[in-house]
Amino acid sequence: MIGIFDSGIGGMTVARAVEQLLPDHPLIYFGDIARTPYGPKSPETIVNYSIRNTEFLLEKGATLIIIACNSASSVATTALRERFQVPIIEVISPAVEKAVRISKSGRIGIIGTKATVKSKVYQQKIQKKAPDFEVFSTACPLLVPLVEEGWLNKRETKMIIRRYLHPLKDKQIDTLVLACTHYPLLTELIQARIGKRVQLIDSSIETAHYTKTYLEKHPDLVSPEPGASHTYYTSDSTETARKVANYIFNRPMELIVA
């Protein structure tokens, strides 16, 4: 069974992309809404929460874990791989591979939470693959609360995006990585602000493609079956979470409180 966790509902963009590519693979999701957001918190706290989330998914039968959260992927991947035997897929490497492949100017922008930007993991991974590339990162901490509130097309959201993207505007980037699984819900506003010439990379979609390829190479890990269960757990129950979940999947979602 594919196990996916996130700090809240943002990781559902990864789950949605996985469902689309692998509809017959059983899937279990855990959104840690009771402790959301992770992005402004310290690496130690994020590692602790990530371990607990992984344990929950393994108890429920997961045989492969996707960390559907850039903050947790940035600071907790190594700790999870040391502690657990199952394959751990994170959302960073697939986006990095795509960015290095498609950027022509070698100038790449990264937007994410404070935890992600501070970890410098995108920069390190990009420059390991392409040492001459330049990476410009900026943290956008208020975008997660704005998405979690469902303010997806409000004037204030546009202004805050404008303020956050300002330092990237004159860096002549040709590629911008949405290094937070909440941001695909703001794609249009971000694209409008950064300009049409900049290609956006959605880490959710890249991670789903990576997972599909990985499972093709390791077919014994998760067995597809028609009508396989896709179950969504959260650590808390709120109206806004349900609303945003319905919006992401475009269907009425049942969220089970664990």
Added chain:
Amino acid sequence: MIGIFDSGIGGMTVARAVEQLLPDHPLIYFGDIARTPYGPKSPETIVNYSIRNTEFLLEKGATLIIIACNSASSVATTALRERFQVPIIEVISPAVEKAVRISKSGRIGIIGTKATVKSKVYQQKIQKKAPDFEVFSTACPLLVPLVEEGWLNKRETKMIIRRYLHPLKDKQIDTLVLACTHYPLLTELIQARIGKRVQLIDSSIETAHYTKTYLEKHPDLVSPEPGASHTYYTSDSTETARKVANYIFNRPMELIVA
């Protein structure tokens, strides 16, 4: 020892007010930054976190607890009083008493988090004291993240306050309760928007006055001593928390991670 807890740093406005009125009383503060914010979360989750925070303060020697968080005061006060023997002071009743005392029109506005507004506890408490009063409440969920980010005077913050206060503008209120301990950091913006004729009530200051009166009636509970310790614990360590704490107290703050 006076024990104070909050979901994060907002409750420091209560601690600051208590320090000013009772500088010689030993004080211990716990800010649950690792799980902040509480406002969008469910009552069950907020009760669980409040119990843990109270246990921490009692272990450290607190003999009186102040719930310096309106969300926790709204949904967890009864549970804490049932479970613990020490006096539990919440931030709602002191603000309600002041509002009922000073309002001339009997039309009172309340702004707070979703948890606080949904609990209707302000409305119930006001109408118990003054059954003919009208209460108009509105939730402002993004103000806590904006304060926690230190966006205290940004244009976007003004616009978001404008949007949130809009439904209260034509209700002819003469009193507005800041029913969240983060909001005193936005007093000027809120006052400018709601108008000079509306009196703002700061639940932090009212709670500090209430605590002082309570301790005058129960002098054996906490013994003052010159140079008494004021210790600030948090459940996580972040740069922004330190920055906002320094701003609130106007001195370099040491935050101990518990």
